[in-house]
Amino acid sequence: MQTSIEIIKNRSDIGAGTRGADLGIDAMEIAAINKGSDFFHRYPFVDVRTRNESVYENDQHPFAKYIPYVYQQCEEVASVVKNCLSHGKFPLVFSGDHSSAMGTISGIEAAFPDKTLGVIWIDAHADIHSPYTTPSGNMHGMPLGAMLGEDNLKCKINDLDEETETYWNKLKDLKIKGPKVSPAHLVYFGVRDTEDPEDSLIAELGIRNYMVAEVRERGVEVCVNETLERLASCDIIYLSFDVDSMDSELISDGTGTPVPRGFFPQEISMLLRGLTDSGKVQCLEVVEVNPLLDRQGNKMAEVAFDILEQHFQDKSQ
Numbered sequence: 328m329q330t331s332i333e334i335i336k337n338r339s340d341i342g343a344g345t346r347g348a349d350l351g352i353d354a355m356e357i358a359a360i361n362k363g364s365d366f367f368h369r370y371p372f373v374d375v376r377t378r379n380e381s382v383y384e385n386d387q388h389p390f391a392k393y394i395p396y397v398y399q400q401c402e403e404v405a406s407v408v409k410n411c412l413s414h415g416k417f418p419l420v421f422s423g424d425h426s427s428a429m430g431t432i433s434g435i436e437a438a439f440p441d442k443t444l445g446v447i448w449i450d451a452h453a454d455i456h457s458p459y460t461t462p463s464g465n466m467h468g469m470p471l472g473a474m475l476g477e478d479n480l481k482c483k484i485n486d487l488d489e490e491t492e493t494y495w496n497k498l499k500d501l502k503i504k505g506p507k508v509s510p511a512h513l514v515y516f517g518v519r520d521t522e523d524p525e526d527s528l529i530a531e532l533g534i535r536n537y538m539v540a541e542v543r544e545r546g547v548e549v550c551v552n553e554t555l556e557r558l559a560s561c562d563i564i565y566l567s568f569d570v571d572s573m574d575s576e577l578i579s580d581g582t583g584t585p586v587p588r589g590f591f592p593q594e595i596s597m598l599l600r601g602l603t604d605s606g607k608v609q610c611l612e613v614v615e616v617n618p619l620l621d622r623q624g625n626k627m628a629e630v631a632f633d634i635l636e637q638h639f640q641d642k643s644q
Contacts, residue, residue: 332639333416334372335407339400341381341393342426342466343615345583349379349423351616354581354628359636362629366636370419373407375400390485391458394494397466398501401430405502408434412609419635420612424583425454428470428567431612432508433501435565439609440503445512445561446474447554447602449595450569451586453518453525453536458495459483460524467583467615471513473498475532476506482524510534512561514554516542516598517572520586539590547594551601564607568595569615570631578630581621592630599638 340348359366378396388394404422408431411418420431435444448454448471457472458464460482472479476499487495499506510532518536521529529536535557537550558564573595575585590598602608613635616628 331416332370332419333411334367334370335375335404335411335418335420336372337375337377337404337420337422337427339375339377339379339427340423341379341400342397343424343583344463344465345617345620346382347617347619348583348615349377350618351423351628352421354616354618354625355421355632358625358629358632362632364636366632366639373411375403375407388464388488388491390461390464390487391466391469391491391495392464394458394466394491394498397426398494398498401427401433401498401501404430405434405437408610409437409502412438418610420610422612422614425450425467425567425569425614426470427614428454428612429473429498429501431610432470432474432565433503435563435610436507437502439563442562443512443560444508445514445558445564445607446471446508447514447516447564447566448518449516449567449572449598450518451520451571451589452569452584453515453521453529455525455528456522458487458491459485461485462522471508474507475510475513477528479524479528482527484524512558514557516550517590519588520584539588542590542594547597548601551598554602555605558607561607563609564602564605566599566602566608566611568599568611568613570613570627571615573630579621579623579627581617581623581625581627582615583617583620592634596634596637599634600641603638603642
C-alpha cells in the first residue's frame with residue numbers, strides 16, 4: 328500500500344451547510360509545509376474539478392441542496408477513484424464535505440463489482456438521511472442513505488419535487504445500479520449526534536455503532552477485532568474518517584458541525600492502524616476540515632495531518 332498511494336484532492340464543499348471545507352486540503356498541505364514534511368510531494372496526485380461556483384446560483388432543491396451539482400461531483404470522483412484502483416493504486420482521498428463519499432464508494436464498487444464491500448464510518452454523524460427525512464437539506468448528511476439505497480419513507484417529513492427525486496435516484500444508482508453497501512457491512516465509530524429518522528433507521532437495520540465511551544471502556548483493539556469479525560465476509564473495506572469524530576472542545580472547532588465528547592487523536596490513530604492491519608482496506612477518505620471555522624489557527628488541519636503522516640509512516644516500516 329505504501330508504495331502505490333495516489334492522493335485524490337477533491338476540493339468540493341457544496342454538500343455542506345457552511346462554506347470553507349473546500350480549503351481543508353490546502354490547510355493540511357500548509358500543516359505539512361510548516362512541519363517540514365514532504366508528504367504531499369511523496370505521492371502522485373489527481374485534482375478533481377469542482378462545482379463550488381454553483382453556490383452563487385439560486386438553488387431550487389431545499390431538501391437536497393445543489394443536488395444536480397453534487398451528482399456531477401460524485402460522478403467525477405467515482406471515475407477518478409475507479410481509475411486509481413484499476414491501476415493497482417491505493418486512493419487516499421481528501422475531500423471537502425462528506426457528500427463526496429457517494430462518489431468514492433461508487434468508484435470502489437465500479438472497480439470491484441464482484442467483491443463485497445465493507446464500510447467503516449468514523450464520524451460524529453450517521454449521515455444516513457435522505458431528501459425525504461433531512462431537516463437541513465444538506466447533502467453531506469445523506470451519503471450512506473444513498474449508498475444503502477434507503478429513502479426511509481416511514482420517517483418522511485418532506486415532499487420532493489420531480490427533479491430532486493430524479494437526481495436522488497441517480498445518486499443511488501451511481502456507476503452501478505442498486506445499493507452499494509449492505510447494512511450488515513456498515514460499522515460506525517463515534518456517531519453521537521443524530522436525528523430521530525436516523526436513529527429509527529439504524530435500529531431497524533441493525534447497524535453497529537461503537538460509541539466513544541464503549542471504545543474507551545472496552546479498548547480499541549477489542550472493538551476493532553469485533554468489527555473485522557463482523558466484516559469477515561467482506562473482500563474489501565472503505566474507511567471514512569470525518570474529523571468531527573474527534574473531540575471539538577479538546578482539539579478544535581475547525582469543522583462544519585463540531586461535536587464535543589469525541590475521540591482523541593491517539594484513539595483515531597489506533598483505530599486506523601488496527602483496521603488497516605487487516606489488509607482489506609482499499610481506500611481511505613478524510614473529510615470536513617474547515618479552516619475558516621478554526622478559532623485556533625490551523626489546529627484541526629494540523630491534527631488531522633499528524634494522524635495521517637504517522638499512519639502512513641508506520642505502514643511503511
